Amino acid sequence: MKNPTSIKKKADQYNDPSHNYLRYWDGRDYENAAEQIAISRLLKGKRFKHAADIGGGYGRLCVFLKEFADKVTLAEPSRQQLDIGKEFLKDEADIDMVLTQADDLKFKAGELDLITMIRVMHHLPDPAPEFRELARVLSKDGYLILEVANYAHGRNRVKHFLKGQRLPTDPVDIRSEKNKREEEIPFVNHNPKTVQKQLAHAGLKVEKSLSVSNLRSPALKKLLPRSAMLAAERVMQPALAKTYFGPSVFFLIKKAS
Numbered sequence: 254m255k256n257p258t259s260i261k262k263k264a265d266q267y268n269d270p271s272h273n274y275l276r277y278w279d280g281r282d283y284e285n286a287a288e289q290i291a292i293s294r295l296l297k298g299k300r301f302k303h304a305a306d307i308g309g310g311y312g313r314l315c316v317f318l319k320e321f322a323d324k325v326t327l328a329e330p331s332r333q334q335l336d337i338g339k340e341f342l343k344d345e346a347d348i349d350m351v352l353t354q355a356d357d358l359k360f361k362a363g364e365l366d367l368i369t370m371i372r373v374m375h376h377l378p379d380p381a382p383e384f385r386e387l388a389r390v391l392s393k394d395g396y397l398i399l400e401v402a403n404y405a406h407g408r409n410r411v412k413h414f415l416k417g418q419r420l421p422t423d424p425v426d427i428r429s430e431k432n433k434r435e436e437e438i439p440f441v442n443h444n445p446k447t448v449q450k451q452l453a454h455a456g457l458k459v460e461k462s463l464s465v466s467n468l469r470s471p472a473l474k475k476l477l478p479r480s481a482m483l484a485a486e487r488v489m490q491p492a493l494a495k496t497y498f499g500p501s502v503f504f505l506i507k508k509a510s
């Protein structure tokens with residue numbers, strides 16, 4: 254491993270016993286289902302040999318990924334997340350767990366034909382080293398699904414428009430002042446157009462995109478039944494993809510050549 258101190262730093266928050274990421278998902282069934290809808294749509298009709306969920310936390314999506322791949326590996330830099338994962342995935346002995354970070358992956362070149370990296374980009378203000386590693390371990394015909402925490406979402410567009418401002422192209426730090434003072438790990442939102450350029454620089458090409466979690470709002474969740482939210486979400490994901498409307502953008506990515 255190249256740099257154990259940077260691994261500690263990046264996984265710090267997820268190693269803190271007071272930060273229970275499993276509990277974070279309480280009350281977020283809509284978002285969880287919206288992400289699974291997006292992945293199913295992007296992978297429709299495809300089957301893989303070896304999938305890895307990079308920065309997969311405690312393995313929230315690993316069982317679901319078994320629908321698409323013969324073998325699934327949870328790849329995660331936080332020891333605590335993997336420990337929670339042992340309990341969460343206790344009936345899934347065929348899912349491997351690897352302690353590894355996205356800029357220094359413990360996989361051979363071309364070893365993976367499906368990679369997912371969901372909800373990790375908000376910790377990566379400069380994802381260039383991670384994109385290079387993802388390109389290295391992805392097989393020639395393999396696919397990467399990358400979730401991007403999206404700064405260019407509908408509400409921000411309106412806000413910037415009303416202020417007569419252009420949307421920033423660089424990542425925007427969205428930590429509270431307190432979290433910045435306490436040096437919490439980075440928490441940024443990206444401009445999806447910039448991310449596409451960064452991917453291209455690493456030899457990766459976006460084939461499809463979806464706008465995801467379009468109705469993420471506590472008020473709407475109280476108002477509408479989940480089935481209605483998800484029915485609307487299904488329609489909105491492809492319809493709003495080009496405008497990057499939702500807070501989350503899912504890219505389906507291949508190697509450029």
Ligand SMILES: C[S@@+](CC[C@H](N)C(=O)[O-])C[C@H]1O[C@@H](n2cnc3c(N)ncnc32)[C@H](O)[C@@H]1O
Pocket residue numbers: 263264267274307308309310311313314329330331334353354355356370371372373376
């Ligand atoms: C918000 S959680 C998302 C977990 C999982 N992907 C999910 O969607 O449920 C972010 C995860 O990214 C991991 N992480 C942070 N920096 C990382 C890096 N440089 N490489 C890989 N994973 C990282 C954290 O340890 C944490 O488990």
